Amino acid sequence: xxxxxxxxxxxxxxxxxxxxxxxxxxxxxxxxxxxxxxxxxxxxxxxxxxxxxxxxxxxxxxxxxxxxxxxxxxxxxxxxxxxxxxxxxxxxxxxxxxxxxxxxxxxx
Amino acid sequence: xxxxxxxxxxxxxxxxxxxxxxxxxxxxxxxxxxxxxxxxxxxxxxxxxxxxxxxxxxxxxxxxxxxxxxxxxxxxxxxxxxxxxxxxxxxxxxxxxxxxxxxxxxxxxxxxxxx
Numbered sequence: 001x002x003x004x005x006x007x008x009x010x011x012x013x014x015x016x017x018x019x020x021x022x023x024x025x026x027x028x029x030x031x032x033x034x035x036x037x038x039x040x041x042x043x044x045x046x047x048x049x050x051x052x053x054x055x056x057x058x059x060x061x062x063x064x065x066x067x068x069x070x071x072x073x074x075x076x077x078x079x080x081x082x083x084x085x086x087x088x089x090x091x092x093x094x095x096x097x098x099x100x101x102x103x104x105x106x107x108x
Numbered sequence: 109x110x111x112x113x114x115x116x117x118x119x120x121x122x123x124x125x126x127x128x129x130x131x132x133x134x135x136x137x138x139x140x141x142x143x144x145x146x147x148x149x150x151x152x153x154x155x156x157x158x159x160x161x162x163x164x165x166x167x168x169x170x171x172x173x174x175x176x177x178x179x180x181x182x183x184x185x186x187x188x189x190x191x192x193x194x195x196x197x198x199x200x201x202x203x204x205x206x207x208x209x210x211x212x213x214x215x216x217x218x219x220x221x222x223x
Binding site: 004089093096098099 | 112143149151158163166198
């Protein structure tokens, strides 16, 4: 089975940093994705990790530890437009299994 | 380049009816996947098709079926609709299928309401 856990909600101030944690227990692992989803819109791809370590992409970074079944998404220099749901997803062969998503609210 | 396109954007059906949702992948993408997203939850995998063959199926009843056409577009069919089928249905395309860093690119979805 697949079990992917992430916090339900997080709130942060504009310009600050927020870290969204994701823990997973899955029957197989071929990589971990992070997606951003604004209300009423499609999920958009943010990052992909398959090896342990940190992947940096502008203001967004993602970290993976396969031995711990753990990943985080780091959002730096938060902007109001970053208010959205962030989805952690584990790839197992052809199937992407998603967590329930973390709603991030950025306050002025 | 056009992204993944889905039609219709919204649909209201009555219990017991059937529905067909359509998806056109990004040009050059041969893999299409379907996901169901209920409000407040992450997307749940329904099907994946690659090169017109079903590559995987999630834990959905046989009322759900799909197919992929020679031009790589796809249809999702749901028969005998239940109230619980009300959700956002997302189609996603990718260059390859499985075990790859080829990310899924999602369409804006079809919002299905069953009354």
